[in-house]
Amino acid sequence: MKKKSRPQVSGGDPDAPTDKEWAVMKKYGSFGITDDDNEDHLFKTNDMALLMPDHAVASNQLELHEFWVAKIKEIRARSEEDVWARVQWYWSGNDVAGLIKSFDPSNCGSYERIFSDQYDYVSSQSFNGLANVRDYFEQELAQPNIGEDDFYCRYTLEVKGRKFDPKPNGTCICAIPYNPDDTSEESIMHFCPRPNCRKAYHRRCLVKASYIDTTPSANLPTRLLASSPDSDDPFEFPSYEPPRKKQKQIIRRGSESMHASTTTTNTKTKNRVTLPSASPEPEDLLSVLPADLVKVAEQPIIKGGNAGIVGNVTYVVNARRLVYEALTEGRVPTDWVDIVDVAKGVVKTVGGKIPALLCPDCQGPI
Ligand SMILES: [Zn+2]
Ligand SMILES: [Zn+2]
Known part of the structure; x- marks a missing residue:
């Protein structure tokens, strides 16, 4: 993915309202847009949304995982034609690698997003559709259904402190996290x-x-x-x-x-x-x-x-x-x-019999 930074909190989009202007803009509960395929979409506060990356030309030329993903925190407008949302960004693995050099984005899935504490004012013109983002807690026994077109999130990131929760070290003896996009048997x-x-x-x-x-x-x-x-x-x-x-x-x-x-x-x-x-x-x-x-x-x-x-x-x-x-x-x-x-x-094996493996912690069969 071409590295191009997101609009920054201040000054990314020259037309974005300042905090001072935002404070006096009229609040709304929702807004609608029509995308490049002439489909109408309605966005509400707290929705997860797909946004056009700023290098993209047309939304119908993008794979779903190439969109930016954000949570809509608030909607305000200068006028009916000039609607803005305050969003909280979900970062991709590549976005995180742009901030933290030691972070290996190849351990993230293409539909994986990391929930950041970075906010922006984004024009309604940048919105493309709704996103499904599932919380994925790897240690839990009741797992969500994550479909092929669903985004998922297993870490949060405190941007200034560069702190993850949980730490992206995985639980394996190799300290490399699970990469959901790696489909090899081993x-x-x-x-x-x-x-x-x-x-x-x-x-x-x-x-x-x-x-x-x-x-x-x-x-x-x-x-x-x-x-x-x-x-x-x-x-x-x-x-x-x-x-x-x-x-x-x-x-x-x-x-x-x-x-x-x-x-x-x-x-x-x-x-x-x-x-x-x-x-x-x-x-x-x-x-x-x-x-x-x-x-x-x-x-x-x-x-x-x-x-x-x-x-x-x-x-x-x-x-x-x-x-x-x-x-x-x-x-x-x-x-x-x-x-x-x-x-x-029931496990479907491709490469023959599954070896009888033991848990390194409890020595029980796994
Ligand atoms: Zn390992
Ligand atoms: Zn065990």
Whole structure:
């Protein structure tokens, strides 16, 4: 991207109002514009907006990620034809690299933006459309849906102090952050969901540092499933028959019967599962649960590559919690498919088998 600085807080746009003039301009709640494709757009206070970069000729010649992104803080006007917005800028990785030499913009995605504390007065003529900007907190278990045309933001930047929150050092042993645009298999991040960990590691770094599970008889899927998002100890498979409750409905195996039952029962109900008693093996217990639910719960938690920006974190975490609940309470909610997207939860491998990796912190499987 050609480096050209944004309009600065004072004097960037010669027509921009001064702070003194701004203070007496009439306030508005919204304004409208027509873009280069003759489409009308309405902008309101607190909207996230796409703005024309000052080197651009026409908006229809730009890729979406090439637009500047800002949050509209206030709208004021000198007249109906001369409308201005006070905006707070989202910076791109390249913008940040222009300010901080040590910042490597290649660790940012093209749709990534860093929320700065820099404000400007911008003419309504510079606005092009609304932007979707999703907050992305990498350590959280419930992840937002970040679509292909969505911007996302995982850091804020205090411009004068050059301070990031959180620090853009990533959580991997290499101290290089996750780059959501790097789609290579070895760059896929493996996430440890345990409360004391909640960190993601590059696959290549784990392999290189030999964080590999060599337990001879390790049943990796079951070990992964037992890695709990809510406890630093592995989930303990019950060795007793769980307490029985009144509801009669019994689910035997597979998700087909679950789907069938959701059409005839209240979505808030939970289906009883009959768990084998007399010291069952984990595999015996899991075999009576919906097969797809178990399959998702047994996946490594990953992001990047063909798993997408936020990966399968949310779905695998939800699936593990549901499986633990089923095994301890003897019930599966009929609407489990609403919180576990099987297609997005199951890892699609391209380069063959995923290595059995260990978390450098807790040594649990990831
Ligand atoms: Zn790494
Ligand atoms: Zn861990």
